[in-house]
Amino acid sequence: MPVIKTDKPAYLDVEDVNIFEQSVARFLDDNASREETRRWREQGSVDRVLWRRAGAAGILGVSVPVEYGGAGGDFRHEVVIMRELGLRGAAGFAVPLHNAVVAPYIHGYATEEQKLRWLPGAVSGETVLAVAMTEPAAGSDLQGIKTTAVRDGDVYRINGQKTFISNGLHASLIVVAAKTDASAGGKGVSLLVVEPDKVEGFERGRLLEKMGQESRDTAELFFNDVRVPVENLLGGVEGQGFRMLMEKLPQERMVIAWQAMAMIEAALEHTVAYVKERKAFGKRLLEFQNTQFKLADCVAKATAARVFIDHCTSLLIDGRLDAATASMAKLWITEVQAEVVDECLQLHGGYGYMSEYPIADMYKDARGFRIYGGTSEIMKLIIARSL
Numbered sequence: 001m002p003v004i005k006t007d008k009p010a011y012l013d014v015e016d017v018n019i020f021e022q023s024v025a026r027f028l029d030d031n032a033s034r035e036e037t038r039r040w041r042e043q044g045s046v047d048r049v050l051w052r053r054a055g056a057a058g059i060l061g062v063s064v065p066v067e068y069g070g071a072g073g074d075f076r077h078e079v080v081i082m083r084e085l086g087l088r089g090a091a092g093f094a095v096p097l098h099n100a101v102v103a104p105y106i107h108g109y110a111t112e113e114q115k116l117r118w119l120p121g122a123v124s125g126e127t128v129l130a131v132a133m134t135e136p137a138a139g140s141d142l143q144g145i146k147t148t149a150v151r152d153g154d155v156y157r158i159n160g161q162k163t164f165i166s167n168g169l170h171a172s173l174i175v176v177a178a179k180t181d182a183s184a185g186g187k188g189v190s191l192l193v194v195e196p197d198k199v200e201g202f203e204r205g206r207l208l209e210k211m212g213q214e215s216r217d218t219a220e221l222f223f224n225d226v227r228v229p230v231e232n233l234l235g236g237v238e239g240q241g242f243r244m245l246m247e248k249l250p251q252e253r254m255v256i257a258w259q260a261m262a263m264i265e266a267a268l269e270h271t272v273a274y275v276k277e278r279k280a281f282g283k284r285l286l287e288f289q290n291t292q293f294k295l296a297d298c299v300a301k302a303t304a305a306r307v308f309i310d311h312c313t314s315l316l317i318d319g320r321l322d323a324a325t326a327s328m329a330k331l332w333i334t335e336v337q338a339e340v341v342d343e344c345l346q347l348h349g350g351y352g353y354m355s356e357y358p359i360a361d362m363y364k365d366a367r368g369f370r371i372y373g374g375t376s377e378i379m380k381l382i383i384a385r386s387l
């Protein structure tokens with residue numbers, strides 16, 4: 001019996017989405033056990049072969065149109081993947097980033113020739129996708145990026161450095177934000193596709209050591225006069241990168257909000273089971289009124305979060321989700337996540353602080369959610385601007 005007892009919303013309760021949910025669950029039961037996810041954390045990434053297996057199982061590129069090899073699904077299928085990964089503590093396998101953050105840049109903006117070139121590999125798992133915006137001196141302030149892409153005949157020469165890039169180790173197709181016109185502010189930003197195996201001058205830095213989310217390979221990337229053909233300019237027109245990023249960031253924020261939501265659900269399920277078992281002073285923890293009140297608070301917030309995220313997701317599917325509302329979802333649900341996970345850990349006592357308990361991983365992993373994909377402060381700026 002789920003802890004959050006909202007009905008499955010009508011937009012998700014559709015036959016093909018339900019069938020897909022079963023197949024994702026089966027795939028993850030076979031490939032993402034607790035032992036396996038702990039092993040990923042220890043090695044700092046998932047195994048590369050897992051991407052190919054996920055491709056073969058029809059999980060990658062599920063929203064890519066069928067003419068490019070995908071399943072022609074939509075964000076509802078991505079929600080299924082995010083929930084199933086999150087409920088198992090397997091979110092370090094960054095399929096949502098690949099499927100619902102990076103692939104949409106390609107099927108949304110690439111030329112026909114580019115789509116045919118890049119999307120089939122992203123669906124099969126031959127290619128792993130990443131997006132590289134952040135630099136050592138520019139994160140929130142994306143217009144401040146220094147990486148340049150200068151046209152030189154039939155190539156662009158890319159120079160610069162990116163950091164904190166998820167899928168940085170495994171990525172074989174990277175959407176890179178760079179300035180094609182350094183004097184034009186946001187209008188001088190373009191997105192270029194770098195295929196590391198096909199260029200010289202590209203280097204991956206070390207895997208960055210993080211306080212949580214250890215199984216997600218996060219790396220620095222260096223571009224030392226990397227030459228890519230002009231055909232790798234996404235969409236084929238310079239200066240469109242900032243617009244593309246701004247248009248796609250609301251969906252990225254929903255991806256983070258959904259991953260937070262799945263963690264909230266998982267934390268509550270683990271904790272309710274724990275307090276029903278564990279005894280102190282001759283009683284089950286659940287019998288203490290403090291436990292009941294803490295969990296009641298958490299479940300009330302989680303239920304409100306779930307209703308709100310379903311509302312936002314329906315808007316997204318209808319093409320009506322605006323940037324401010326997406327920012328509210330990311331801001332508020334990741335704040336609820338932090339509160340709920342912290343309370344749930346407290347209810348585990350000392351065991352909550354031990355890595356063998358999933359709640360300890362959740363506590364560490366949760367902290368990143370209020371930072372990446374736009375910090376909580378930037379979410380507030382976006383919301384405030386809409387007032």
Ligand SMILES: Cc1cc2nc3c(=O)[nH]c(=O)nc-3n(C[C@H](O)[C@H](O)[C@H](O)COP(=O)(O)OP(=O)(O)OC[C@H]3O[C@@H](n4cnc5c(N)ncnc54)[C@H](O)[C@@H]3O)c2cc1C
Pocket residue numbers: 130131132133134137138139140141163164165166167210213218368371372373374375376377378381
């Ligand atoms: C685990 C992880 C994975 C990531 N994956 C990727 C990835 O795949 N690709 C990618 O491109 N990036 C990625 N990032 C980078 C992430 O998006 C940035 O860290 C984030 O946008 C914040 O930028 P910053 O770190 O430069 O912080 P800064 O921009 O330096 O911000 C520092 C502090 O100042 C605050 N601040 C900044 N500007 C304002 C303002 N105007 N008003 C009020 N407060 C402000 C911020 O809210 C923050 O609290 C990842 C980061 C992490 C931690």
